[in-house]
Amino acid sequence: MSDVSAAVREPWPDLTVQRQGVGLGIWVFLASEVLFFGALITAYGIYRSIHPAAFLAAAKHTELVYGTINTVLLLTSSVTMTVALRAAEARLRRATIGCLAVTLVLGVGFLLCKGLEYRDDLREGFFPGAGFPLADPPTQLFWMLYWIMTGIHAIHLSAGILVVGVVAMLFWRRVLPVQDSTMEGIATYWHFVDTVWILLFPLLYLVGRI
Amino acid sequence: MTEVATDMTLPFAPVEETGAASYLDEGHTIMSWLATTDHKRIAILYAVSITIFFFIGGAAIALVRLELIEPHGWFLTSDAYNRLFTLHGIIMVWFFLVPSIPATMGNFLLPLMIGARDVAFPRLNLLSWYLYVIGAAFTVYVVIAGGVDTGWTFYPPLSSNYANGQVVAAAAGVFVVGFSSIATGVNFIVTTHMLRAPGMTWFRLPLFCWSMYTVSLVMVLATPVLAMSLLLIVAERAFGLPVFDAAHGGDPVLFQHIFWFYSHPAVYIMILPAMGVVSEIFACFARRQVFGYAFMVYALLAIAVIGFMVWGHHMFVAGQSQLANLVFSFLSFMVAVPSAIKVFNWIATMYRGQIGFEAPMLYALGFLGLFTIGGLTGLFLASVPIDVATTDSYFVVAHFHTIMVGGTVSAFMAGIHYWWPKVTGRLYHEFFAQFAAITMFLGFNVTFLPQFVMGWQGMPRRYHTYPEVFQVWHVISSLGAGILVVAYTLPLIYLGWSLFRGERASDNPWHATGLEWQTPSPPPKENFHHVPVIDAEPYMYHETGHPREPGEPTPVREQGE
Numbered sequence: 001m002s003d004v005s006a007a008v009r010e011p012w013p014d015l016t017v018q019r020q021g022v023g024l025g026i027w028v029f030l031a032s033e034v035l036f037f038g039a040l041i042t043a044y045g046i047y048r049s050i051h052p053a054a055f056l057a058a059a060k061h062t063e064l065v066y067g068t069i070n071t072v073l074l075l076t077s078s079v080t081m082t083v084a085l086r087a088a089e090a091r092l093r094r095a096t097i098g099c100l101a102v103t104l105v106l107g108v109g110f111l112l113c114k115g116l117e118y119r120d121d122l123r124e125g126f127f128p129g130a131g132f133p134l135a136d137p138p139t140q141l142f143w144m145l146y147w148i149m150t151g152i153h154a155i156h157l158s159a160g161i162l163v164v165g166v167v168a169m170l171f172w173r174r175v176l177p178v179q180d181s182t183m184e185g186i187a188t189y190w191h192f193v194d195t196v197w198i199l200l201f202p203l204l205y206l207v208g209r210i
Numbered sequence: 211m212t213e214v215a216t217d218m219t220l221p222f223a224p225v226e227e228t229g230a231a232s233y234l235d236e237g238h239t240i241m242s243w244l245a246t247t248d249h250k251r252i253a254i255l256y257a258v259s260i261t262i263f264f265f266i267g268g269a270a271i272a273l274v275r276l277e278l279i280e281p282h283g284w285f286l287t288s289d290a291y292n293r294l295f296t297l298h299g300i301i302m303v304w305f306f307l308v309p310s311i312p313a314t315m316g317n318f319l320l321p322l323m324i325g326a327r328d329v330a331f332p333r334l335n336l337l338s339w340y341l342y343v344i345g346a347a348f349t350v351y352v353v354i355a356g357g358v359d360t361g362w363t364f365y366p367p368l369s370s371n372y373a374n375g376q377v378v379a380a381a382a383g384v385f386v387v388g389f390s391s392i393a394t395g396v397n398f399i400v401t402t403h404m405l406r407a408p409g410m411t412w413f414r415l416p417l418f419c420w421s422m423y424t425v426s427l428v429m430v431l432a433t434p435v436l437a438m439s440l441l442l443i444v445a446e447r448a449f450g451l452p453v454f455d456a457a458h459g460g461d462p463v464l465f466q467h468i469f470w471f472y473s474h475p476a477v478y479i480m481i482l483p484a485m486g487v488v489s490e491i492f493a494c495f496a497r498r499q500v501f502g503y504a505f506m507v508y509a510l511l512a513i514a515v516i517g518f519m520v521w522g523h524h525m526f527v528a529g530q531s532q533l534a535n536l537v538f539s540f541l542s543f544m545v546a547v548p549s550a551i552k553v554f555n556w557i558a559t560m561y562r563g564q565i566g567f568e569a570p571m572l573y574a575l576g577f578l579g580l581f582t583i584g585g586l587t588g589l590f591l592a593s594v595p596i597d598v599a600t601t602d603s604y605f606v607v608a609h610f611h612t613i614m615v616g617g618t619v620s621a622f623m624a625g626i627h628y629w630w631p632k633v634t635g636r637l638y639h640e641f642f643a644q645f646a647a648i649t650m651f652l653g654f655n656v657t658f659l660p661q662f663v664m665g666w667q668g669m670p671r672r673y674h675t676y677p678e679v680f681q682v683w684h685v686i687s688s689l690g691a692g693i694l695v696v697a698y699t700l701p702l703i704y705l706g707w708s709l710f711r712g713e714r715a716s717d718n719p720w721h722a723t724g725l726e727w728q729t730p731s732p733p734p735k736e737n738f739h740h741v742p743v744i745d746a747e748p749y750m751y752h753e754t755g756h757p758r759e760p761g762e763p764t765p766v767r768e769q770g771e
Contacts, residue, residue: 010247011327011405021330025400028430032392036434039468043442051459128452137452138459144451148442 007180022181026188037196044145051138058142059208066117067205070110077106078194085187088178096178100168107161114154149200156193232732247332253318255339260306267301270294275691278684282675291674292359299362304384307618311483315625316422322726323419325407325742330400338393341386348383352376366454366462370446378448381440388433395429398422409744416724416748420507421486424514428475436472463528470521478517480614484621488574491628492556494722495571496563499749502555509548516545526597535594542592549585569643573624576651580616605665608658616654631715635732638708650697656690723750
């Protein structure tokens, strides 16, 4: 049990309260993140309501196959992350680290798949500017939002992968015990990044195919 | 009453036990400061950084005021003029006013006031200061690389397509410093929820803690929206994406909506902490309980909530629908109600009190007057027809400076003087402080009352040259700015002197009741040696006015004697 007391940091009285504190902190931070993406999704909503036809036309050209594969990858990673958290609460150290590793692989798989999709998008010229393949100017607004939304999401996912990797390493080397409050924080963040994707997937891939 | 109050203040940190170890004695190396996680030291780091930026921002506007003495300018090019007022706005808003009270006094006092050892996440707290420094580095780069001329509001298409300055670097600086705000906000919210000492119920929190809690809510929920607005500007300027480009069907007014969704609440980020500070000071220097404590709390919460719903009043002339104008106008009037409740409650707090006119109280009284003027002129501007006539005039400039500078800076100075003995363990020269307080109040009014007049007469803001009929007002205003230079420089001198030569302060020189005064000055690293237990309401001063005499036992037992 000595490693557990090492996980308690100032100014917390014990690990239970500390875990609650970290949980509250991460939820407050995610409230901030919701507003961050909220501004972007609002911009999408407003532009779509002004240019419904152009958005319909532009959204037909997103790569549904890549998007669907990525949705599957990310939702599966949420499952493994949840299992990791439950395992950590049950102090199953190896199960926790194993599940985190699978989560990492799925996350990296998402980024690779996204990279391939970006390559195809660029090959077809769907970056706003001169030589854009669609004639109606507001179609470029849709693709502008596509790049910004998926780009910011990918940055969030990359940050998540980095942090999960570091934490898994600290668990592996026994610097931190798995029941440490950190696990609560990274799991909640990971689910948030997935939730954002669940919103982006229909907005970018499905709306053009109704 | 006195009995209960005495019970409240157990000797949490008797002097004989503390020995020499104040938080200032825990290491004297540079690294002991730069790698500290002590909330008190981080507060000092912030105080030094924002003071530097206050004087940079002040120097920029001093040049502008000097230039405006002549109707056609006399030593600046129009381009340099634009860059100077933009720099002034960016620095004063994001690098001074927004972090001013929360990052310094909030960091130092919130844990002390609730009886905690530190904030919830001390390392995150240090990270927030480093984020501030990184954001500041971007801004310094902007200054060196030639500045930016978009105004602090970064409106497209000027900022995205036409401006020549360092828009991307300036936006990056503000973006990064925003994360520092969010980190502080998250920290304060969790601290207030989780780390209150036994017996410190929500309605026993000092109003300063409530103000820190509400301002943290606004910081956490508003700042990310600013971050997104800046990110979109950078996407358009640096990557050529047609975000707000009307040629592609984009809408520049969308930027204004996103920007003001943050930047109006930002005004409350500046003023809520100021309200917290003066609430402490009025009670202490009138020797009275705060009148209507519960409503003071509700008013803070109401301002924070309604403050999120009024941003459209910045766009009355930007092509918003008449219905939207009407709704935003109504809501802007609504936000005046809790603000007025606070003003009346402060006055009622002082009613029949034994008022002492020490420097903190003078600054706080200055706040009260200026906040009232700023608030009432805000009602003029909340009314659509008046705003249409005065949009982008000096009337608007004078209005928001009266709130943000007159209000927040007065309260900031009040707080600095009030808690100075606690933070440093030293006393400052009272007469100089009183003189500076009065000078600041006079200088402020000489600067901005003429701006109300010329704005009403039609002088537009941000113009480099103007018709000669306005010259007399500009000259008076610049004269006031000169007085303000004196008023802002004086504290630097006598507080600096106090830091090294000042008389040692007792633990509770104002005979105040707050928990922060029940521990030595300066406090030990762990704040309290015993966990304090609270069993009474805050502000246990006299029920009715009663003189404060040197020999008389105060409601609070002094720890230093």
